[in-house]
Amino acid sequence: MTYLAHTAHSQFGALWLSFVGWILTSMxxxxxxxxxxxxxxxxxxxxxxxxxxxxxxxxxxxxxxxEGFRNMHCRYISLREAFTPPEIAAGQVLMLLSLIVGLSGNAGGVYAMRNAYFGVGKNSSILLSFISTVVLCLLAAVLSLIPLIWNLSSVVTNQTIQFPSEFKLPQAPISQIVTRIQDA
Known part of the structure; x- marks a missing residue:
């Protein structure tokens, strides 16, 4: 069995980058x-x-x-509501899937790094572990990117959401943006 720890430093860096991406997705x-x-x-x-x-x-x-909401008034948007636009419904589903797939990819990466640093397993199983980690992490990135781009497109084209009256929101905004630093 060859010792692979001296060649696995870039994979370790990629694992940390994947972990940071997973944390940002969850946030x-x-x-x-x-x-x-x-x-x-x-x-x-x-x-x-x-x-x-x-x-x-x-x-x-x-x-x-x-009752009880003097400063910030929030209403939940459910996946099953009739007013929920398709980009928000897709965002709810795809971002959760991205979180799960990203967690699986990171777990596979930890397993692959363990095998590489401690010399456990055969070279072919380590390579398969790294390949499956890459595939899962890239799939998680694509699953996150789809709702982000779809939402950006909806904002740029100023698409509205027909909220029900209990939300106490207007039917259309004057303008909309993705986010502002001072609002965050």
Whole structure:
């Protein structure tokens, strides 16, 4: 059995990069800044800004819009709702799949690195482990990229979402952007 640890340093760096990408993917699931709407009606939405994520839509309000919500009012966007646009529904499903596939890819990478550094297994099984890790990590990247590009396209073309009245949101924004640093 040949000792592979002296040749596996770039694979170790790629594993760390994959792990950072997986963490960023998991963080992006909870963000509400997928779309930032600028609205003109400031009676309820006192800040004039609505944040629309793949799981919920939120806005700041200094009026009492519902029991217990004085500052930030959020409503969840369900996959089964009739108003949910296809890019948000696809984002909910594909980002979760990306998280699971990325976790599998990172686990395969840890297994492959263990075999390479400790000399466990045959060279062919180590190579197969690295190839499956690459395939899973690239699949996770593609699964993340599809909703991101689709959302960007929806923002650039200023597509609206027909929210129900209980969301207390206007039917269309004045403008929308992907995110702003000061809003984050």
């Amino acid at each position: 992006s699931l909870g963000l509400i800044q997928w779309r930032v709407w600028q609205v003109s009606d400031t009676k309820v939405i006192t800040s004039g800004v609505v944040w629309v994520g793949i799981w919920r839509a939120c806005f700041n309000s200094y009026t009492d819009v519902s």
